[in-house]
Amino acid sequence: MSSQSNVMPGSSPSSQGVAAAAIPAARLMYWSVRRELWENRAIYVAPVAVACVFLLGFSISILHVLVEMHAAPWLDVMQQRELFGQPYEFAEDLIMGTALLVGLFYSADALYGERRDRSILFWKSAPVSDLITVLSKAAIPIVVLPALTFAITVLTQWMMLMMSSAVLLGSGHHNLAILWSRVGIFHRWPMLLFHFLCIHGLWQSPIYAWLLLVSVWARRAPILWAVLPPLTIGIVEKVAFNTTYFGSLIGDRFTGGSEGVAIMEGGRAMDPMMMFAPLRFFINPGLWIGLAVTAAFLTAAIRLRRYRGPI
């Protein structure tokens, strides 16, 4: 081994005394997020797999579209929207649900797994601060996953529409206008983007931040530690005061609260643009309280990771 050492690029003492320039935070963040995607391929594999399975099911059921086309003239616009739009809405819900599950499990393990497999010692040997590490892990469920699932949903719905159109064209229907207008996905996409980024990202962020905090703190069973304390509080509240404020507070975070409900309840029956209410969302104190809680949880997680080593 040593005999070949002379062909190696030698270490240059000239570069020594010079203090190494810091790598920009954005670049550290980029590589930290990439590393998360390398480790947790479920972040994109799971929603894509679910979308593929759904598309497979949809392609089998696609002949229904012919029956629906025959039935359509006898229905009013609302019923047509329901008829054609249902599978598209179902695809959305399915992919969203998958993303939520992936995000929850990812967050509960993010700062626990690295301690369990001792790799935290390797990550800490790199000049990446706890701040960047925790923020990059928080960015996965709060930013990356919503953006990614939005793209997957759009792609899935586009393929569904193409498949239906192809079947219609192939069976002699040349007027696709009724299908395309009643499906209404093009109007829906901007709203869907808002929904993903704001409800799944910002509104649900305290849930992910809580899981990250538990994952950096727990010595074992982070999922249990994440679930039991809120559950206990909810039960004690129910027993003591016979109220369920805490439970509905948590529930609101999952469902998107009143904002999310307004969007979801509207469904396809209303003009999508009418449900698109970013102003109402951003003046909702619940959003800002949630974000403050997220910030507090993440700050605690950053502080705690400083003291954490392998378990």
Added chain:
Amino acid sequence: MACIEAHGLRKQFGTTVALDGIELHVEEGRILGLIGPNGAGKTTALNAILGLVPYQGELRVLGRDPWTQRDELMRDVSFIADVAVLPRWIKVWQALDYVAGVHPRFNRAKAEGFLARTNIGYARKVRDLSKGMVAQLHLALVMAIDARLLVLDEPTLGLDILYRKQFYDSLLNDYFDQSRTILMTTHQVEEIQHVITDLMFIDRGRVALNCNMEEIEFRFTEVMVHPGKVDAARALKPIDERQVLGRSIVMFDGVDRQQAAALGEARSPGISELFVAVITNQGRRPQGVAR
């Protein structure tokens, strides 16, 4: 400039004192071997130097406080804390990409040069590599970092003798130069005998011995005493005496080599004999007990 400077370094876990006032001064360009029995506080000392645990007392590494200035310090310090800390899911090319992405002093071509001498394929995952290969990969990553201080905690634990030999060879031939400092701990004391320039024994959180290797040459003498001269040998106050095959072997600290040679067969002790002599001796003396 001193690379590491510690005064009264203390660390306590609950009621257990892990470090009990360590004094440490390591100049740039030295290779210090930190040797001690299990639980002596070696890893705690390294963790304090690497800013992984908070501590009491004064500690400067490359002029910085490791606990409060850890992020800046890690640009100039690299470490292998254990043989098995590379994440098992990572692929070799991913590890290279990541370190190249986040480390300002990483020389990718150099790391690839080291890897070219091994059988490690870039598409392989760490979990599929043998233990020796993982150590080689980690070493390739670390040696390609132009760090001013390299800290190795039991870097060859669990590796076979060929890998261990190779490990120290690469470290000395391909990595070390006068502007770098290396701090390492190991239980395989004989192996680092010709690697290190300075030696520190640590026992129960205290420094039991701290000297450089040239000093050991003329300071310590081990003598297999002629049967008739045992009393004469004892009169010179050896720091240790043991019986081997019916003969006394004594260790002297600061006794003239000529004088010692008159008592029997004299030689310079190896690190392991010295270690046993110093540490057992420490244990016997009540004031040597840390707790």
